[in-house]
Amino acid sequence: xxxxSSGIGKLYGRRGWAALGACAAILFVLFPLAxxxxxxxxxxxxxxxxxxxxxxxxxxxxxxxxxxxxxxxTGILSLGHGLFFALGGYAMGMYxxxxxxxxxxxxxxxxxxxxxxxxxxxxxxxxFTDQFWYAxxxxxxxxxxxxxxxxxxxxxxxxxxxxxxxxxxxxxFAFMLLFFRNDTGFGGNNGFTDFKRIAGFPIATxxxxxxxxxxxxxxxxxxxxxxxxxVTSKFGRVLTAIRDAESRVMFCGYNPVHYKLVxxxxxxxxxxxxxxxYVPQVGIINPSEMSPANSIEIAIWVAVGGRGSLVGxxxxxxxxxxxxxxxxxAFPEYWLFFLGLLxxxxxxxxxxxxxxxxxxxxxxxxxxxxxxxxxxxxx
Amino acid sequence: xxxxxxxxxLLVLATPALPASAIGPALIEKLALGEHEDKVAAITELLAAxxxxxxGFLQALHDxxxxxxxxxxxxxxxxxxxxxxxxGKSVTPLPQEREDVVVNNRLRRELASAIAALRLASPNRxxxxxxxxxxxxxxxxxxLPLVSRALAKESDADVKNLLTLLRAALQLxxxxxxxxxxxxxxxxxxxxxxxxxxxxxxxxxxxESYAEADAAVRAEAxxxxxxxxxxxxxxxxxxQIFTGASLGSILLLAALGLAITYxxxxxxxxxxxxxxxxxxxxxxxxxxxxxxxxxxLFDWYLAAxxxxxxxxxxxxxxxxxxxVIRFLYGRPxxxxxxxxxxxxxxxxxxxxxFGAQNVQVENPVWMSGGIAVMSNVxxxxxxxxxxxxxxxxxxxxxxxxxxxxxxxxxxxxxxNRAMASCVGVPTARxxxxxxxxxxxxxxxxxxxxxxxxxVGPDLGQSYIVDSFMVVVLGGVGQLAGTVYAALxxxxxxxxxxxxxxxxxxxxxxLAFIIVFIQKRPQGLFALKGRMADS
Numbered sequence: 001x002x003x004x005s006s007g008i009g010k011l012y013g014r015r016g017w018a019a020l021g022a023c024a025a026i027l028f029v030l031f032p033l034a035x036x037x038x039x040x041x042x043x044x045x046x047x048x049x050x051x052x053x054x055x056x057x058x059x060x061x062x063x064x065x066x067x068x069x070x071x072x073x074t075g076i077l078s079l080g081h082g083l084f085f086a087l088g089g090y091a092m093g094m095y096x097x098x099x100x101x102x103x104x105x106x107x108x109x110x111x112x113x114x115x116x117x118x119x120x121x122x123x124x125x126x127x128f129t130d131q132f133w134y135a136x137x138x139x140x141x142x143x144x145x146x147x148x149x150x151x152x153x154x155x156x157x158x159x160x161x162x163x164x165x166x167x168x169x170x171x172x173f174a175f176m177l178l179f180f181r182n183d184t185g186f187g188g189n190n191g192f193t194d195f196k197r198i199a200g201f202p203i204a205t206x207x208x209x210x211x212x213x214x215x216x217x218x219x220x221x222x223x224x225x226x227x228x229x230x231v232t233s234k235f236g237r238v239l240t241a242i243r244d245a246e247s248r249v250m251f252c253g254y255n256p257v258h259y260k261l262v263x264x265x266x267x268x269x270x271x272x273x274x275x276x277x278y279v280p281q282v283g284i285i286n287p288s289e290m291s292p293a294n295s296i297e298i299a300i301w302v303a304v305g306g307r308g309s310l311v312g313x314x315x316x317x318x319x320x321x322x323x324x325x326x327x328x329x330a331f332p333e334y335w336l337f338f339l340g341l342l343x344x345x346x347x348x349x350x351x352x353x354x355x356x357x358x359x360x361x362x363x364x365x366x367x368x369x370x371x372x373x374x375x376x377x378x379x
Numbered sequence: 380x381x382x383x384x385x386x387x388x389l390l391v392l393a394t395p396a397l398p399a400s401a402i403g404p405a406l407i408e409k410l411a412l413g414e415h416e417d418k419v420a421a422i423t424e425l426l427a428a429x430x431x432x433x434x435g436f437l438q439a440l441h442d443x444x445x446x447x448x449x450x451x452x453x454x455x456x457x458x459x460x461x462x463x464x465x466x467g468k469s470v471t472p473l474p475q476e477r478e479d480v481v482v483n484n485r486l487r488r489e490l491a492s493a494i495a496a497l498r499l500a501s502p503n504r505x506x507x508x509x510x511x512x513x514x515x516x517x518x519x520x521x522x523l524p525l526v527s528r529a530l531a532k533e534s535d536a537d538v539k540n541l542l543t544l545l546r547a548a549l550q551l552x553x554x555x556x557x558x559x560x561x562x563x564x565x566x567x568x569x570x571x572x573x574x575x576x577x578x579x580x581x582x583x584x585x586x587e588s589y590a591e592a593d594a595a596v597r598a599e600a601x602x603x604x605x606x607x608x609x610x611x612x613x614x615x616x617x618x619q620i621f622t623g624a625s626l627g628s629i630l631l632l633a634a635l636g637l638a639i640t641y642x643x644x645x646x647x648x649x650x651x652x653x654x655x656x657x658x659x660x661x662x663x664x665x666x667x668x669x670x671x672x673x674x675x676l677f678d679w680y681l682a683a684x685x686x687x688x689x690x691x692x693x694x695x696x697x698x699x700x701x702x703v704i705r706f707l708y709g710r711p712x713x714x715x716x717x718x719x720x721x722x723x724x725x726x727x728x729x730x731x732x733f734g735a736q737n738v739q740v741e742n743p744v745w746m747s748g749g750i751a752v753m754s755n756v757x758x759x760x761x762x763x764x765x766x767x768x769x770x771x772x773x774x775x776x777x778x779x780x781x782x783x784x785x786x787x788x789x790x791x792x793x794x795n796r797a798m799a800s801c802v803g804v805p806t807a808r809x810x811x812x813x814x815x816x817x818x819x820x821x822x823x824x825x826x827x828x829x830x831x832x833x834v835g836p837d838l839g840q841s842y843i844v845d846s847f848m849v850v851v852l853g854g855v856g857q858l859a860g861t862v863y864a865a866l867x868x869x870x871x872x873x874x875x876x877x878x879x880x881x882x883x884x885x886x887x888x889l890a891f892i893i894v895f896i897q898k899r900p901q902g903l904f905a906l907k908g909r910m911a912d913s
Contacts, residue, residue: 077712153893153894156897157896157898159897162647162712162715165647165712166647166847169844169847170847170848170889171893173889177885178882181882296649296716303716333727333730333731334727337723337724337727337728340724340727343716343719343720343721344703344721344724347707347713347714347717348703348717351713
């Protein structure tokens, strides 16, 4: 084993890797087989709907990992992560809009909403978006640059705590208003939708959907390992120290601004990538993704799963969103009650989230009947 | 055209129908049965005769209430009761075979200005005023003699002013250059936006020549135009200052409660906007109670709604403090999330109780309408009342914080909780009271908002970002900062709005605040000394 692979190997214990391998097997073997190879009537068949839902939630889980990096490990509560997610989504959406070609309502080279606004040509910021490589670059650059510039000014003037949260909320609110305008050139209210194909493949077929699903799964696994790598490194320990006692870190000779800026930008980029994976799967992106409510919901995923635990963040995103898709179908009028209660109960009674509660229970059990201590939790 | 019609409708409602029999049967026949040209000619004839008794029939024609039986008998039909237009006798029962008299758009326009012109002779001053206003928005040269005659008889100064301008506008179409010159000069004293368009029309170039051939008239028109424009600009500026002050007072009301809970107590209450909503819905409920049980006192329902809004919001706030927020003191981020959850529950509760649609809260009669300062500036009474209300609330809060025992306790707990507790201040109870006070003020804000906009479950959401911005900009722990920040943001918002549109204005303001916070993280009015550390 080379130095790099041994570095990665140390990220999790033997049981952790086994669990990760099991999850990967479900995502990359079970799902494709059950969705594509089995006939529709089979009891083990996984429907396209389930695949799409799981894919969507996996892209949310990537966002949760990014959020956990910045909130759970660095102690900065961002209420603007929905913005970075949406920016990545819009960058991908621009490419997908270009791929519609002349198949829109008006049979024009331009997207329908531009025809509707009577625009004659693409505005400058749409140039090259028909190239996939450029769109992919934009997915990373747009949220990355915005986060870098914003973070640079915010961290430099030591805006922290609630102030930072409120300012990020104002930021995403401002962008939402901007994107709602028709003249901004991103489709206004309706955003982008009606996509036809991606990278030459028709977007609505089961095969393309499965490919996107597996791509999202792979990205989730990679971002989990990346985040784990960061938080277990020396860099990550400084982040945790900043969370717990920022002034002490400063007095030890570290400059917290650099650390915060790096993790903040990285977190935004991960969000952007998640957004880019999300858009082709749900088939629409519009400014409501930037609404302050969406960003604050990301925080509750992480809080439910457990702050400071990457697996917890993923679990939280899964629990909340599966609950949401079940609730909004079964009892649509009670979903907000449930979500509201979740916010309150988790902050009051589960400060460490589901993972924390699980660890607590296990610890108590172990104390009751003393035995050989177990090594390392899954987190 | 639409305003014209609305004004005419007002006229119709304001004056009782005149007897229809006064005009001759020949004219009636022409108006009801003739070709369109005949009808227009008949109207001109009526106008020339200045026959006010024709009003009723013209009005009926305009409203489409005139019907013809068997191609000769002309009826005015209203609520299934018919009157013979020529004889004025009622016709019962109504004949089955009736045909509507078709009134096309051109004829309707002619009718509208004819009715207004005839109303200029009305003995009622308000009717004449409204008629003159209606004519200002579009009148033909044929009306000139009628307007001149009315002007000669007019005694009321305001109506006279309007008519002078109206006459000048009509005279501009005259063939005689001297008349036009005098008219252009007279128009210089107008402050009606239509006058500007009229004068601009004179100065327009049609190919090589100007619309107005005479150079002297053009020069006069140009100087008149300048006068009108500067007057309009003054009006606009005044209007902007007023709407800015109005928005500022609303922001102040919304942010004042937040300044207490966030500024003084350090609690991030994301449900503050929903407490505003609670106040608005309380007003709605009180309004409905008055409408059902005391319709006679309906104009005074606000006197009950204001304390009710305060009490309900304060009780909700105190309940929240006791049950949730109390456990989260010192953990601001958790407080933020928990109160967000509360806001979701309150929104959904409002939806379940009152439905997802907006509900209607009516202004009492004394609050509707407004003062017309200039022809292009109207100050609505409800906004004026709200500005006054905001000032009163501000004063009350200030007195409460500086002159009462509760205020003393609140300030004490804010400055040093442990020390306050040591000298016997019941800090937990003070927290509850202070939170109740902040929430109650949010309820008052909701009561005020219900008077100028829609009341719906999402009402609070649109104010929460703004009110946080006010508090952040104003600085924590200071009422003065909140006041300046609210007024400043309100004014800046309205100014930018006129210049760049509403959305860009809002974005510019948010960008400005983000930059401003860089320079002064503590806000406009930073606390100095020890307290600044925390």
